[in-house]
Amino acid sequence: MQEEPKALLIRPIRDGTVIDHITHGEALTVLRILGITGTTEEKLSIATNVDTRIAGTGGLKDIVKVSNRELSKEEVDRIALIAPNATINIIRNYLVVEKIGVEIPRHLRGVIRCTNPGCISNANEPIESAFEVAPNGLRCHYCDTVISSDYAQHII
Amino acid sequence: MYHIISIKDFERAEIDELLDKAQAIDQDSGPFTSLNGRQVALLFFEPSTRTRMSFASAVARLGGSSICVDSVEGSSISKGETLADTVRVVSSYVDVIVLRHPKEGAARLAAEFASVPVINAGDGAGQHPSQTLLDLYTIRQSMPLEGIDVGLLGDLRYGRTTHSLAYALSNYDLTIHTIAPETLELPTSLKDELLDRGCEVVEHDDITDIINDLDVLYATRIQRERFPDAASYYNVAESYRITPELLEDRKEQMIVLHPLPRAGEIDPRVDALPCAKYFEQAKNGVPVRMAMLEEVI
Numbered sequence: 001m002q003e004e005p006k007a008l009l010i011r012p013i014r015d016g017t018v019i020d021h022i023t024h025g026e027a028l029t030v031l032r033i034l035g036i037t038g039t040t041e042e043k044l045s046i047a048t049n050v051d052t053r054i055a056g057t058g059g060l061k062d063i064v065k066v067s068n069r070e071l072s073k074e075e076v077d078r079i080a081l082i083a084p085n086a087t088i089n090i091i092r093n094y095l096v097v098e099k100i101g102v103e104i105p106r107h108l109r110g111v112i113r114c115t116n117p118g119c120i121s122n123a124n125e126p127i128e129s130a131f132e133v134a135p136n137g138l139r140c141h142y143c144d145t146v147i148s149s150d151y152a153q154h155i156i
Numbered sequence: 157m158y159h160i161i162s163i164k165d166f167e168r169a170e171i172d173e174l175l176d177k178a179q180a181i182d183q184d185s186g187p188f189t190s191l192n193g194r195q196v197a198l199l200f201f202e203p204s205t206r207t208r209m210s211f212a213s214a215v216a217r218l219g220g221s222s223i224c225v226d227s228v229e230g231s232s233i234s235k236g237e238t239l240a241d242t243v244r245v246v247s248s249y250v251d252v253i254v255l256r257h258p259k260e261g262a263a264r265l266a267a268e269f270a271s272v273p274v275i276n277a278g279d280g281a282g283q284h285p286s287q288t289l290l291d292l293y294t295i296r297q298s299m300p301l302e303g304i305d306v307g308l309l310g311d312l313r314y315g316r317t318t319h320s321l322a323y324a325l326s327n328y329d330l331t332i333h334t335i336a337p338e339t340l341e342l343p344t345s346l347k348d349e350l351l352d353r354g355c356e357v358v359e360h361d362d363i364t365d366i367i368n369d370l371d372v373l374y375a376t377r378i379q380r381e382r383f384p385d386a387a388s389y390y391n392v393a394e395s396y397r398i399t400p401e402l403l404e405d406r407k408e409q410m411i412v413l414h415p416l417p418r419a420g421e422i423d424p425r426v427d428a429l430p431c432a433k434y435f436e437q438a439k440n441g442v443p444v445r446m447a448m449l450e451e452v453i
Contacts, residue, residue: 002326028389079205084333116260116279118258118259118280119259119260120239120259120260120262120264120265121261121265121281122436123239123259124238125238125240125265126238126240127240127265135212135352136348136423138347140261141261142260142261142265142281143260143261143279144164144260144282155345
């Protein structure tokens with residue numbers, strides 16, 4: 001039987017950030033959280049539904065590579081909400097110089113929209129939404145509403 | 157700078173201290189001078205009678221004066237001004253802002269932009285700390301807050317007073333009994349929070365099962381618009397009505413409270429019973445709000 005030729009789905013990057021082990025199907029949401037859109041300047045490589053052997057993933061993951069930009073820990077922690085198992089590799093001259101996991105930060109500003117339509121953070125006020133991480137989910141700093149699931153749906 | 161936004165921001169010792177202060181004010185015939193020469197803005201962007209008047213009375217008794225905004229119409233808000241700008245401007249006129257607003261979290265936002273202390277006088281379906289403090293104060297006038305059985309009756313889903321009160325009560329070693337119609341039960345998230353805080357919460361379907369074991373019965377208004385039709389509303393309202401007959405075998409020290417206004421939940425014949433403390437409760441709004449104003453100034 002002929003073996004399938006091994007090839008890289010996306011080319012290595014020289015300098016930048018590789019976000020690996022993103023929950024499959026969430027790569028585009030990750031970019032949205034990082035504020036990377038089609039109109040920003042970063043060179044991007046995105047791979048979705050890539051095979052992985054890591055347990056608990058359903059056998060699939062997404063990968064995002066961002067060239068010439070090193071994401072800070074604060075930036076990548078924001079993606080922990082939807083991709084808690086993601087790992088961040090900082091690449092310089094094709095080498096991984098730093099590998100970090102993501103952690104849900106204690107406070108989230110301007111990331112999630114409050115689900116309570118009566119909340120002042122959804123009114124025309126000069127504030128960003130603000131959430132604190134509580135044991136049962138994310139608690140709105142303004143109205144105490146707790147969001148405990150489907151975070152991706154509420155991302156601004 | 158010290159703001160009073162939510163009862164959740166208070167440790168038990170801070171609550172006790174405020175209630176002690178209210179008690180000292182209550183027992184003192186005055187005159188009080190702590191707000192002499194000071195001005196308080198009463199920004200009420202939502203209708204209120206009791207809360208607004210008792211804050212105005214509290215300010216006057218402390219020797220201060222108040223400036224009122226009574227509705228959104230006629231205010232800069234109706235011209236599209238943000239609340240953030242309003243409180244920034246008003247901060248430059250007064251020494252304290254008391255705010256009632258239809259949006260939840262409005263007082264928290266106001267505190268972020270104001271340069272003077274902000275007291276939350278109710279924000280939408282959210283927090284109403286002065287009501288909670290006067291509820292606790294009224295209970296404490298009759299009995300210690302420890303080791304008692306407190307029944308919360310009526311609309312426990314949407315009633316902000318019961319949410320704040322239940323949370324505040326969970327600071328004390330007591331049992332909360334909930335008696336609510338189907339669909340108007342205490343929200344699960346709040347119930348879980350109370351249990352996490354070590355509070356005992358017991359749910360009941362029928363008030364007659366528990367009435368004779370209660371030390372406090374806190375009744376709230378059941379709103380007609382929560383029901384699909386008039387018949388189902390009247391059925392429920394009737395079964396939650398507090399009558400002298402229901403209270404016949406109550407505990408000796410038992411008291412009945414209600415944040416008012418009432419709409420048939422309490423039979424007027426109950427008013428004459430010694431356990432009827434809801435008018436006393438409303439009266440307590442003044443010393444409690446005086447204590448709050450003194451606390452922030």
